[in-house]
Amino acid sequence: MSDGRIALTFDDGPDPLWTPQVLDALAEADARATFFVLAPRAAAEAALIARMQAEGHGVQLHAYAHIRHTKLTEETGAEDTDRALSMLSSLSVEPELWRTPWGVTADWTEDVAAARGLELVRWTADTHDWRGDSATAMLAAIDDEVADGAIVLAHDALGPGATRSGCAETVALVAPLVALARDRGLEPVTLCAGCPEAVCP
Template identity: 60%
Template sequence: MTPAVTLTFDDGPDPVWTPAVLDALDAAGARATFFVIAPRAAAHPALLERMHRAGHTVELHCDRHVRHTELREDQLAADTVTALARLDELGVRPRLWRAPWGITTPASEAVARAHGLRLVHWTADTEDWAGHAPDTMLRRVEDAICDGAVVLAHDGLGPGATRTGCANTVAVIGPLAALAADRGLRCEPLTSGAVATP
């Protein structure tokens, strides 16, 4: 199997920034995984179609972007059912699930099992939500770019973001892909055998 790293994007799709992220991925020859907020996905189905056409994968983030620690198991189950139903209407059937803020609980694990989902985390965090410059983000993750690395970034503005746009995220994609290539790594989507677990 070819050594690979995965670029992942949470909190989208966004009608402005997701197309720019997709353009940057295409220019870099990189394929990625998008963990989508279901109502945003339902509002922008053409972006999901574009993701699939380009060889990216679309997985579950949430319906409401709420920490799992703030939800009872029945509330988390209801949120997940709603999100999966919205995505199913778009022809998307996730197998991977990244919780908001990456925070999981025993309830997360129970709900994941009930729906055949695998909870996944990340091994390198760009902290792009804070609005860091592209070179700062690259330095944050460069030591972690290795076979099996899972890089966290965002193609949408989620709760807690302190930036006003995703331009710096778009700008770091090319350098990240180039760094991976220099290390003999391809940028490929996550699979259901993903190892970055919470």
């Protein structure tokens, strides 16, 4: 049995075309992941949110609007967060973790998070999949970072700033990344609040 853990995470979804393919790839690999969702997309794809939950994946907060916190006032940022949390709650999603858009925080972000019982989460390995790199290139780029406690960043939708036309290479990355992790004694697990190294056993 694996003694180590790794977290595969996906931002900016759900997407009606690409998220099902990511979920299929995870199911084929018998691996769990965490999805940091945009609330309007989640509301539009409620069946995908339900599928994520049914298949044992984590569903956590990304945002309502994908805007850098440094471009928002505290009041506007808090309103965005509350709007997102309310919309997600209507889908039976109660986030404990929050990955802000682009991972960017402002001087108010921690206070807004703490007031809502949210733990801020970043990543330790960035696939840069938004660029459209091949799955092989992405795997090679993060090879040294696939280690115990790693949090891998990928995207199951086309977010702002993406220069790729689709998420096919991210889908293709899932199986070899899971295989590499398991070769190193690491089991893909969901993220959770307050766990050592942020990944759940």
